[in-house]
Amino acid sequence: MGFTLKRALELVGSPATIEIAELVPEIIEWNRTFLVEHKGPLLDDSRTEIYQGDLFGCLANRGSETHYDAILIDIDAAPDMHVTKSNERLYTPQFFQTLGEALTEDGRLAFWLAEATPSLEMSLERHETKH
DSSP: OOHHHHHHHHHOOSSOOEEEEESOHHHHHHHHTTTHHHHOOGGGSTTEEEEESOHHHHHHTSOTTOOEEEEEEOOOSBTTBOSSGGGGGGGSHHHHHHHHHHEEEEEEEEEOOSSOOHHHHHHHHHHHHTO
């Protein structure tokens, strides 16, 4: 709904690029119309790029030379409360590997979840110690 993008734009300077992977086209449209009054023209900011599709497709299309300083995942309320069935892949060691490969050497990964999720934290820690 634009909350994460709004805050990220407030925190990063220029030059910077914030690439958004948004699965639901209506959410993109709402941020261009109805939500502009509340959050401002976030999608018109020169630092914002929109990929209409899921995060998996966004990462697959990035090219091997593109790396991110940060990946902020704000998709599901919890690892067992998925927006779509395919989001089960977000919480697997294979996807953690994909995320690690997409980050710069000093890059950071953050998940937004509605509640603390110790099992996800442990999975991420296990993956981190392997690299």
